[in-house]
Amino acid sequence: MSDQISRPAHLIGQAKRDKLVAEVSHRVATVAPFTITIGSVLSYASGAIADTHPDHQLAALHTVARDSTRATLGDDARQYEFGIQHLTTAYAYAEADSDAAQRLLRRVRTSHAPLEVNAIHLVDVTADPPAKTINWEEVMRIPLGTALGRVSDAARR
Template identity: 55%
Template sequence: MINLIAEANKVLIDEGFPLCPVEPRWLHINIDQISGRPADAVPQEERQALVDALRQRLATAEPLEVMVGSLLSYHTGVIADLHPDEGLASLHDVTRDTIRRVCGEEAARYPWSVQHLSTAYAYDHADSDEAQRRLRRIRPSHAPLHISAIYLVDVTATTAERSKTMTWKEVARIPLGPDDSVA
């Protein structure tokens, strides 16, 4: 998957498209977001209750295999489609329900739809049709991704004149299925 994304970003950057590639360590799929307050306003007891509840709920979930690709040019940058969707949708449903049970109904308002993985963010306007033509030539156009955990993170988004980055501090890793690391 990393090779697919790196090749696509290289092709577009070499062609002069105004993109900020996402570093491999910051690639992510949003399963859900906690809304309505900054992360530092969430008390430690509530964070721990959420981690504990997610661990319990996801202990019976199975790890997932998804295909990353095709790559799609958008006004916001480049995304990779993800499929099949069913496992990600199930993860979202369980996660959203758990967030609402622990943090309240208003805590989960993220507009969830077809999931994607952002590979590059645009910092200026460009011809997205031309970018899409370049992306379509990338081969192979798909790569497998194994998902064995979700992460609760505190996100920081930074936007500057010619860059956009999303980084985070890990709060907890929550495995899908039984947690073998706590034996």
């Protein structure tokens, strides 16, 4: 799951970042870690994505994250609309035959895998169009469920 803050990261000062971390931490403290199934990977014009199932807990966590952004940075900072929950595994940067890509993706076995969701990662994302790369720099990792007293070992790492 990702959500895009509709404001360049360099325009969000340290005080606002600290407030966002505090807000997200407070809100996800009561969200228990959960496991979803990822797969199969599908070829799309924009890249390769995997469906998530069941996705109701992931959608609820997404809403918590978005509400934290709104509470901290205002409604205008959260303009990106999300659709069906999914995991993007690759982005396309040129035209290609999606049927050929899908045939290769269909050979991936096991086609489904469990994924434990136990934290939110706040990241700065920048694109480098000439290099055709997207770079992620972690700002903070915020574990889920800290107020519940049952944060998993994986979440503590």
